[in-house]
Every structure is written in C-alpha cells, then in structure tokens.
Amino acid sequence: MNIALSIMHLYPTAVSLQDFIVQDNGPEPVLRLGAEAKGRVRYEIKPPEIAEQPVEGVHYRHGIDYNLLVEGEDYDLVERGPHIAVWKLDVPQPTEAELQAAWEAYQEAEANKPPVLTEMEQLQQKNVMLRAQNHALSERADFIEDIIAEMATQVYS
Numbered sequence: 001m002n003i004a005l006s007i008m009h010l011y012p013t014a015v016s017l018q019d020f021i022v023q024d025n026g027p028e029p030v031l032r033l034g035a036e037a038k039g040r041v042r043y044e045i046k047p048p049e050i051a052e053q054p055v056e057g058v059h060y061r062h063g064i065d066y067n068l069l070v071e072g073e074d075y076d077l078v079e080r081g082p083h084i085a086v087w088k089l090d091v092p093q094p095t096e097a098e099l100q101a102a103w104e105a106y107q108e109a110e111a112n113k114p115p116v117l118t119e120m121e122q123l124q125q126k127n128v129m130l131r132a133q134n135h136a137l138s139e140r141a142d143f144i145e146d147i148i149a150e151m152a153t154q155v156y157s
Helices: 003-010 096-112 119-156
Strands: 020-023 027-031 040-044 060-064 075-079 083-087
Touching (some): 003 083, 003 096
Antiparallel strands (some): 027 075
8 A cells, every 4th residue: 555645545635745645664663661771871951960960861862773682582683664754734644544544545546547648648549539530521521422322313304
C-alpha cells in the first residue's frame, strides 16, 4: 500500500510534504529488556548545582551506543515500514483500515482510467477516426448518387 497516494485519494486538496509527511526509516534498533544498563551512555551537558538532582535534558542526556551492544542479544532491528511521520491537516489522521480502503479505491479508479496516449498515438488515433469519417461520407455520397440515378430513370421512362 502506498500511504501517500491513499491520503491524496482521501484528501485531494492535501499537499504532500506540507500537510503530511510519510517516511520509512528502514530497520530501527529496539532494545531488549535488560540491555539498557549495558549500553546506556550518559552525556553531560551542564553539571548540577550542589544538592540539586540532575535533570535529563538540562544536566545530561542519554544516548545509546549500539557499537557496544550485540544485535540479537541486546537489541533487535525492527522494520517499521512506511508510516505517517507528520500530520498537519485539520481532519483526524486516518486509521490503517481507512488507508487500506482508500488504497483499494485508488487502484480501482486508476484501473478504470483510460491510458494516457503520447502525442504520436493521439495523432494516429485521430487519423484513423478521420479516415473512417471520410469513408462513411464517401459511401453516403455513392448512395445518394445511386438514388439520383434511379430517380432520373423513373422520371425519364
């Protein structure tokens, strides 16, 4: 399912990368239970004052050094897939079921859409149509000519 096209089908006036952003980060590491103590590194930003409790984001921040951890033992790589990262529309963000239904409706609409022809194909198609019209007019002229000839024989006999 293409989430961006599904959203555009649901909300045709929405502008991608402005009203919403769909992204796929690829495989992301997810820590297993108990692995946090092994690889957590504390980066100091500003030392706390005397008798002050350190506050994350003010005095330090946590960063995980995955180079010190073992994949499969301490963490796993999990594929989240494409997801809506930013939603700025005034309507509620669509659920997975709504997106799937919109994707199916989009595919059906695209399947029923006539194919886009190149300029050369359009000219060829128009040429075929004009030849058919020309042939039909020629047949009609021959028919009228035959009728006039038949009427003339009726009048002069």
